[in-house]
Amino acid sequence: xxxxxxxxxxxxxxxxxxxxxxxxxxxxxxxxxxxxxxxxxxxxxxxxxxxxxxxxxxxxxxxxxxxxxxxxxxxxxxxxxxxxxxxxxxxxxxxxxxxxxxxxxxxxxxxxxxxxxxxxxxxxxxxxxxxxxxxxxxxxxxxxxxxxxxxxxxxxxxxxxxxxxxxxxxxxxxxxxxxxxxxxxxxxxxxxxxxxxxxxxxxxxxxxxxxxxxxxxxxxxxxxxxxxxxxxxxxxxxxxxxxxxxxxxxxxxxxxxxxxx
Numbered sequence: 001x002x003x004x005x006x007x008x009x010x011x012x013x014x015x016x017x018x019x020x021x022x023x024x025x026x027x028x029x030x031x032x033x034x035x036x037x038x039x040x041x042x043x044x045x046x047x048x049x050x051x052x053x054x055x056x057x058x059x060x061x062x063x064x065x066x067x068x069x070x071x072x073x074x075x076x077x078x079x080x081x082x083x084x085x086x087x088x089x090x091x092x093x094x095x096x097x098x099x100x101x102x103x104x105x106x107x108x109x110x111x112x113x114x115x116x117x118x119x120x121x122x123x124x125x126x127x128x129x130x131x132x133x134x135x136x137x138x139x140x141x142x143x144x145x146x147x148x149x150x151x152x153x154x155x156x157x158x159x160x161x162x163x164x165x166x167x168x169x170x171x172x173x174x175x176x177x178x179x180x181x182x183x184x185x186x187x188x189x190x191x192x193x194x195x196x197x198x199x200x201x202x203x204x205x206x207x208x209x210x211x212x213x214x215x216x217x218x219x220x221x222x223x224x225x226x227x228x229x230x231x232x233x234x235x236x237x238x239x240x241x242x243x244x245x246x247x248x249x250x251x252x253x254x255x256x257x258x259x260x261x
Contacts, residue, residue, distance in 0.1 A: 007225040008036045008074050010102075011218060012067070012093055013082030013110070014043035014055070020251070020258035021047075021211035022083060026218040028261035032240075033222035038074060040066040042093075043085045049210065049254030057085045060092055067096050077225035078104035080217050081132065087124040094131035104224040107136035107172070108217035109145050125149065134171030138230055140217045141167065142178040164192035174230050176220070178213070191234050198231060202242045209245050210256035216241045 009030050016022035023039050030037030042063055046054035070076065079102045084090045097105055109128055111120040120128070129149060133139055146163050147154055149170070154163045160177060167175040174193035191198040219240045223233025241259070248257035 006034050006036045007077045007222075007227075008038060009078045009080065009218075009221050009225040010038040010040065010070055010074075010076050011080045011082065011221075012040045012042060012084070013080070013108075013214070014045055014085065015041050016045060016047050016211070018048040018210075018252065020049065020256070021214045025211040025214040025259070025261070026080065026082065029215050029218035029240075030222050032261050033219065033226065035222045035225050038070050038076065040070060042089050043083055049250070049252030049256050049258070051254070055085065057089060060088055063089055063092055064096070067093075067100075071096075071100050076100075076102055078102065078106065078221040080106040080108065080221035082108050082214055082217065083110040084120065084124065084128075084132075086121045087127045090120075090124045090127040091131055094127065094135060097132070097135050104137050104221065105135055106138045106140065106217050106221045106224070107133055108140045108213055109133070109149065110213070111145050111148055129170055136172040137224070138174045138176060138217075138220055138234070139167060139170075139172035140176045140178065140213065140220065142213060146177055160190055161192075161197065164190055164197065168192055174234075176216075176234055178216070189238055191231065193230065195231075198234070200235065200238045202238070205245055207245070207248065207257045208255055209248060210258050212241055212245060212259065215244065215259055215261065 011026035014022045016024050027037040044056045164177050176191045179188040186201050187204050189200040219237030220233045223236050244259035247260035
């Protein structure tokens with residue numbers, strides 16, 4: 001029996017020692033989508049379902065050597081970035097993406113953990129907006145991240161749409177503005193690209209998820225690696241996260257639910 005070779009996707013992100021988010025969630029998602037997953041680790045966290053107690057940035061030279069090893073050997077179809085931690089790593093990743101030019105790049109601007117722990121230095125935001133985001137095919141901020149990128153609150157639908165338009169001016173090909181932090185019985189995600197706005201609604205589940213943003217961005221990257229268009233990949237990824245969260249479970253003593261990838 002002959003098997004077709006799976007597409008290959010790379011996640012550049014931090015490690016979650018608790019297994020629910022970060023690199024661990026990314027690789028589980030790639031596997032669920034039939035994609036061979038590669039990883040370049042940018043940070044090591046001491047983390048469980050109760051929160052993040054410590055984070056250690058991987059030395060710049062080692063981040064660079066991981067990327068060199070991967071791009072020099074594998075035909076990478078899509079790249080997803082997550083926790084980058086500091087300005088130096090953000091600039092390095094942006095430089096490598098500009099040089100390597102993967103067919104697809106999904107940027108999840110990870111800044112603050114669900115527990116409130118800061119996962120991106122303040123001085124890295126400029127590097128993110130000026131160097132990495134302009135290279136992105138899809139940018140996937142949640143509301144607090146979008147507010148940090150734009151410098152103002154986002155409360156109403158009109159402000160949502162204005163934020164989507166403003167985020168597009170940063171240079172990304174498309175923006176998925178996630179509505180999980182907004183109020184209401186429904187979660188409303190809004191996708192913005194040159195064609196206009198695509199609204200994605202689903203019921204708000206009565207639980208706190210862990211790793212949803214990482215999983216969503218990785219699912220989009222997996223769809224792109226598999227040949228889907230950005231809009232199709234986003235639709236499929238949002239539905240996947242909803243199903244995985246509905247089947248979520250609490251593996252530790254904290255209140256958060258981990259997705260059943």
